[in-house]
Amino acid sequence: MRPKNKIRAIIFDVGGVLSLGRYEKKAVEGHHLLGVxxxxxxxxxxxxDTxxxxxxxxxxxxxxxxxxxxKTLYVMAKNLKCSVSKLEKFFLLAYKKHFKKNIELYKLAHDLIKKGYRVGILSDQWYLSKDALILQKDIRGFRPVIISCDVGLRKPNPKIYRLLLKKLRLTGERVLFIDNREWNLKPARALGIKTILFEDNEQLIKALIAKGIL
Known part of the structure; x- marks a missing residue:
């Protein structure tokens, strides 16, 4: 089924969108990462501090x-005087404890693929957060999947949004990007990409309905 509106691709951030903090402390910015x-x-x-x-x-x-x-893990382990395997184990436990998969939103993303949209990811992650938060079984059918540690760029560098458009082979007006940080959306809009500032699933669904996507 081909979408009836101009949007052809819908791109999701991970942290704070497809992956949510387990504990709600909205007054504290970045509290989930601090928890890790x-x-x-x-x-x-x-x-x-140490x-x-x-x-x-x-x-x-x-x-x-x-x-x-x-090298990242070697340097960290050396500085912390622990083994790389212990460091990896603790990090994966930390992300599991402080983040949870946004099951409803992943289901929505796969439904959008069935409706004919291209669905992808644009996210800033380092190697172990990528392993913990972006599981291959959850992103089957997603394309492209652009992760900062893989491409050598991170948001809000305009180059990462240009890379997104290049991989999609689409103009900005045909792409919708969903992120929970306004400063990551501004450079996307400068390239003509449509955006939604994510607050929660209910708000996002209403915004997608308003755009004729759902």
């Missing part, structure tokens, strides 16, 4: 793919 870092520090028996000192040199670089997975 607190969990890791507790597991390793160190304070939060934790950040140990990972800061490579964590941000890894999100942009400026340092590969192996």
């Amino acid at each position: 870092h607190n969990f890791m520090a507790d597991k390793l028996g160190i304070d939060l 934790w950040f000192d140990a990972i800061d040199s490579v964590y941000a670089k890894s999100i942009e793919g400026k340092i590969n997975r192996r």
